Amino acid sequence: MDNQNKNLILATVLSALVLIVWSFLFPAPEAPAPAEAVAVEQGVSVPAPVTDAATVTTAPAPAQSAVVDAPRIKIETPRLTGSISLMGGRLDDLSLKDYKESLDEDSPLVRLLAPVGGDDLNAAKPYYAVYGWLPTAGLDAALLPGPRTLWTTPADATLTPQSPVTLTWDNGAGLIFKRELSVDENYLFTIKQSVENRTAAPVRIAPYGIIARHGIPESRRVYVLHEGAVRMSDGKLSEKDYKDITDLDEVAGEGQANKTEVAEGGWTGFTDKYWMTTLAPMSGPFTSVVKYVAALDIYQTETRLPVMDVAAGASTSIETRLFAGAKEWETIKHYEEEVGIQGFVDSIDWGWFYFLTKPMFQLLHWLHGAIGNMGWAIIALTIIIKALVFPLARKSYISMAKMKELQPEMEKLKATTGDDRAKLQQGMIELYKREKVNPAAGCLPILLQIPIFFSLYKVIYVTIELYQAPWLGWIRDLSAPDPSSILNLFGLLPFAAPEQGSLFFMFSLGVLPILLGISMWMQQKLNPAPTDQTQAMIMAWMPWVFMFMLGSFASGLVLYWIANNTITFLQQYTIMSMHGKRPDIFDNIKASFKKHSADKPKQ
Structure with missing residues (x-):
């Protein structure tokens, strides 16, 4: 499986996630009560x-x-x-x-x-x-x-x-x-x-x-x-x-x-x-x-x-x-x-994965009692879960590093085979065998982690301990959206942020949703942008779409996503660096901006 196909699958999955999250945020209206x-x-x-x-x-x-x-x-x-x-x-x-x-x-x-x-x-x-x-x-x-x-x-x-x-x-x-x-x-x-x-x-x-x-x-x-x-x-x-x-x-x-x-x-x-x-x-x-x-x-x-x-x-x-x-x-x-x-x-x-959700909930409950703050307990739980699934993540990141090593060979193979798809596929199979690389090795560990992190999401969503539980500073209720707003410069301007349910609320991004978007964007920059323009556009917009869509979610959930993205970024960066493929994040960022500039029509 080459990077282009992997990116296409990832773009499809993320697009489906956007639709799912949208349905969560804007479910079908309930039927009115009989008159x-x-x-x-x-x-x-x-x-x-x-x-x-x-x-x-x-x-x-x-x-x-x-x-x-x-x-x-x-x-x-x-x-x-x-x-x-x-x-x-x-x-x-x-x-x-x-x-x-x-x-x-x-x-x-x-x-x-x-x-x-x-x-x-x-x-x-x-x-x-x-x-x-x-x-x-x-x-x-x-x-x-x-x-x-x-x-x-x-x-x-x-x-x-x-x-x-x-x-x-x-x-x-x-x-x-x-x-x-x-x-x-x-x-x-x-x-x-x-x-x-x-x-x-x-x-x-x-x-x-x-x-x-x-x-x-x-x-x-x-x-x-x-x-x-x-x-x-x-x-x-x-x-x-x-x-x-x-x-x-x-x-x-x-x-x-x-x-x-x-x-x-x-x-x-x-x-x-x-x-x-x-x-x-x-x-x-x-x-x-x-x-x-x-x-x-x-x-x-x-x-x-x-x-x-x-x-x-x-x-x-x-x-x-x-x-x-x-x-x-x-x-x-x-x-x-x-x-x-x-x-x-x-x-x-407890949801479908109750056999995972119940022990996670008990661990979160214990962490809350030991730490005394639900926000830090969520971060601690995320760290523990990420540590437990690290062997799976490690295999995935190593596989991704190996695939990056083969990227120049793949480009040469594409150039020599031209439009002959069958010859290209045969050449890639031989390349994988020769280099002892399994292209599916990076996908399976990710799939195995999905129920674990869905269960963690469920735990944080249903636990009543988040109800009106403070974290730090302006976050006084982890079960409610971030009350800060970019529309009033996070409280610097002399007017209140839009209330939930109002027309402008979805544009009223708080500090946590913005940090979520940045964490997703930085995670993307561990890898170069896809060569396919459509995929590249979808991937480029994805962090900011999620930032707006998840901005009205409970602060505790957004905090979990930020912690998860940050830990994932550090793990992937470290492992890829240890295998001689240190991600050039700043070059990837500059390349994405240059690509956007090149895509603009000349006046």
Whole structure:
């Protein structure tokens, strides 16, 4: 494989990468929410009686004013604040104390759950968890608590890690329902539902839990990260994005739904990039459901537990868990190993190369703890990974050096063979055999490194430790784009940089994106420009195209690319120099400028 062919392959690959990155930055717009959903009274789709799966009803929801004005129980923990509405007993108000929406001092906390008809409805779409009981055939659903049920609780009750709260409802017909809620120091709620049967006849009812999300959250989704429904069913992970949910095949009587029977253990819920809300039954069996209610534009996940027989004069209860919080690896790992939520660590989107991503993440987590700064931890992780794959890189660079040694011979061969392609190929094969050079030796090590560095990219993209984590100077949030801007001379001019999403933002290059472009450009200059003008033009523009396209990426990702490019440059320069082919970088730079000047038409 001669340099011209290698350059053509490289140009093709890089062009494809440009298209891929462009799709990440500018994904197809989400379909707008159905117009009728705004006018429909908000509610949830409650499963049908368990012995009649042919029908399903949308529970009549309380008016928005009733939800807002209903009494509430305050939630106050070291990491959470919010409230529970006694109207329906729904957990619909929850904010994360450790995370703010922005770095501004007066920035509100990240709002995870929000009620129907709340004051900040425009800022946070309704998103909540509800629990209840399903009747069997012949049992009036009105005898069971529903969305309009007004529960009672002792006055001034507050849910804290030290003080659980109990909601009570008497149906007036001999059934007394209780719902005890407790919460730990982090993000895990335990919900104990119980019923006391004071009637003279047995009853058969089945408990359920629902997470309802009105519409799609207003955030930019990219293809490299899953956002939507996620569930674990007996060790099998399943992910469905919002489009997949709306496209679900209809199940008789269930509308757009997907059901999975879980025998032993699992969980189901919704995941965002950094946050998650998940129903986690204590054990199986149960039915896991992902559903879309088109008339209300509501996405739902459900856990339906088996029917329970409550004898006359007896009581029964069942406990389930609800995770609502940040996807912190250490916290989620604790819930998997110590609490017993099966495969909970897999709620983090590890990607295709999870067998590489997981250990990389643990190493980054350890480096962050040891160094105390996520920016330097990213650079340290990049150095370690580059050191581990150095034997592969070394083979690639040595092969490239040998190919450069043969370049004069190849040029002579081209001159002597002219347009006879078959004779040229035969001559090159003989040249490779004589000099003991394998032209593919430089390609294979590069291909083997691709999954490793894609995994590293994934780790840095999904880890919540980057969220509002400072590095140095003006980089105060590694999960956000570089806030500096060339348009105001990096803060020297008396006006602010364009905000993300504005027309001029893509031209608002910060310091890190510019350094990224320079690092890619310098790496290119280790080799002479391709002789083919088209290839040379593509290669010349590539660093600057990537500089603009990746300028709006998280600073942590751009920092990783800069570190990776810099280390690659130093490795390649050193190895090629050791093999007698020290790259003449400055001559290559001058030659590229001379070539551009020569390409210009004479006046």
